[in-house]
Amino acid sequence: MVRLFGFRELLPFLAFASGFLFLPSGSFADEVTALEAFRKAIYEDPLSRLSDWNPQDLNPCNWTGIKCSSPPQNSVISINLSSSSLKGFLAPQLGSLQGLQELVLDNNLLMGTIPYQLSTLTNLIMLNLSVNELSGPIPPEIGNLTSITKLDLHSNRLNGYIPPELGDLTKLFELRLDRNKLSGVIPASNVSNMLASQENGSGLCQLTHLGVGDFSYNFLVGKIPSCLDYLPRSNFQGNCFDVDGSVFQRSAQQCSSVNILDSDGDSKRNYPERLKHKKPSQPFWLLILEIATGVLVLVFLITCMVTAYPDLLKNVLRISYQEIEAACEDFSNIIGSSLYNLVYKGTMKNGPEIAVISLCISGDQWTSSHELYFETEVATQSKIIHENTAKFLGYCQEGDPFSRMLVFEYASNGTLYEHIHYGDGCQLSWLRRTKIAIGIARGLRYLHTELQPPFTIAELTSSTVYLTEDFSPKAMKYLDNPEERGKLVDPQLKKVKPEDLAIICNVMSLCLEPEPSKRPSMQILAALLEDGIDVTVTAMLKEYPLAWAELAVAS
The missing domain is CATH 3.30.200.20 (Phosphorylase Kinase; domain 1)
Structure with a gap:
């Protein structure tokens, strides 16, 4: 008791004598503000990784996932919250952490776009935002991160072109852009002006230290730049490249809407040749007349539709x-x-x-x-x-x-993706998973065939039931060999009905038919599942000793 009291009495003196141990540097104030902005942008933290992020502390060096440099610099040099199940957005204020060398936020549920403000982190060596739900384009300003050696953005929903400014990252050793929705060409050293900025057009051929590069499973087109021939061919598969059959590419139907441009300047070189085959342009006055006529017709149609449906929302609840x-x-x-x-x-x-x-x-x-x-x-x-x-x-x-x-x-139980990848997967028993599959099929059947007029879902993503780009070839392999089907099943499941699995694999095989016209309707697929898999109470009582408890949870 006396010793404890004596130690507390010494605290003010120790704090004064060794200020850097007790009083944070003034530079931390701005960094705490930036980190607090990041914390506020995270709206779900199921693992409580940010529970000790207390802005009143004014010294973030002991916060979970944070590392600081040694005195006298006193700056945050690393944020590592990998696989933390964080759900939210990337706060632009992270760009004010000028001493940051590592930003590792992979395997979370981060959404929204990549803030261009991150380009001010000129000391950044590693940026890993992979396996999230990020969307939008890759900011060309990322080319300002001249100290970076690893840039990993794979398994997101990024779209648009690959910025040629990435060629300015001369120290880059690892670049992963695979499993996104990127389009256009891979910018080489002589990119066309329509894809490169006027100031920077160096392209990826300037990355002389690049040892790891993965561009697979996007919608990239044209030719693979010869300067990247040393990379494994599998790192270019699942795209729309103009290559021989040695590299797996997407089907013609998937690539039909993509404008193919050659990466080694071929689009620029062949442009005059293409003009020779182009039809003569119509007179300017005729073009103006067509546009004006089209606008008048559109206005007329809209007016008619508005007049025809004055009570469109008559029976729908309006909320203030x-x-x-x-x-x-x-x-x-x-x-x-x-x-x-x-x-x-x-x-x-x-x-x-x-x-x-x-x-x-x-x-x-x-x-x-x-x-x-x-x-x-x-x-x-x-x-x-x-x-x-x-x-x-x-x-x-x-x-x-x-x-x-x-x-x-609001669906309070979250998404299926979250339950399988971020929750306790064993809670999803085989019975519950088959019920989910049948429920999805029933919902799609209703939208496609029972609702008049029919309603289509533009994209079935991980927020519902997400099928990754690289799953198709693996599934086809397993589906062709009944002995391999068991490898598709979650190892956490203690009990699986082989006859149910065979039916599900059959439905998967039909859904993965390369020719769209040969794929059956949702009406047929739902019937296959409903008729083949028994998820009734009787079936549950036969299979499970505590079926009543399972039924209560699954309902």
Whole structure:
């Protein structure tokens, strides 16, 4: 007791004598602010990795995932929160951590775009944002990270071109861009001006230290630059390259919408030749007349449609902006985003949890055609009523403040992707997984064949049931050999019915048919699952001693 008291009495003296041990450098204040901005952009932290990130501490060096340099510099040099199940966004304020050398945030659920502000981290040696849900283009400003040796962005949803500015990363040893949605050519040393910036067009052939490069499973076109021939051919598979059959590429149907340009300047070199085969351009006055006529026809059609459907939203619940604002706590809980909308989570007063999709458009940009499209979408969503589809609750349509929102019932159990990859996968028993598969099939069958007019889902992604790009060839291999089918099953599952697995593999094989016209309809696929797999209470009682408990959880 006396010794403890004596030590506490010495603390002020020790703090004064060794200030760098107790009083953080002034430089930490800005860094704590940046880290706090990052923490606020994370709205789900199921593993409590950020629980000790206390901005009142003013010394982040002992926070989880943070490393600092030695005095007297006193700066954050590393953020490593790999595989932390974090869900949220990348805060642009991270760009103010000027001493940062490592930013490792792979294997999380980060969404949104890559902030261009990260390009100011000129001391950064490693940037790993792989296996997330990041979307949008790769910022060309990344080319300013001249100290970087490893850039890993694989397994996201990045789109657009590969910035030729990446060729300015002269120290780069590892570049992974695989498993995204990148298009265009791989910029070599002589990229066409339409793909390169006017100031920088060096291209990837300038990366003389590049030892690891992976561009597989994108939508890249043209030829593989000869300067990258030393890389394994498998690192270019799953694209739309103009190569021989030695490298697996996407089907012609998948690549049909991609404009193929050659990477070694061929697009530029062949351009005059292509002009020879181009039809003579029509007179300018005729072009203007066609445009004017088209606009008049469009205005006429929109006017007719608006007049024909005055009561489009007559029976749909309209929710006020104030109600949604209160439910979403001043729109502070963002759970998703894209270029066109933000998604908020909230709780209605004396009602259910909700997910609100708010369109990102201002009132001065909103047109009558936008309004018609929005009202048509609301009317369509209000007609979709099925146990296996999202439950639409209502909409918000106000002018001050301008708002166009769709309100759905929130799915509190999260996504299937999260349960399998970030949760306790063993909780998803074989029975529950087969019920999920049948439920998805039923929902798609309803949308495709039972709803009038039919409704299609643009993209079945990891937020529902995500099938990775490299899964298809593996699945085909397993499906062709019944003895290999067991390797498809999660090893955490203690009990699997082989006859159910055979049916599921048959359905998978039909879905993976390379020729789209040969794939069966959802009506047929759903029937195959429903007729072949028994998920009734009787089946559960036969298979499980504690079937009643499983039934209670699965329902």
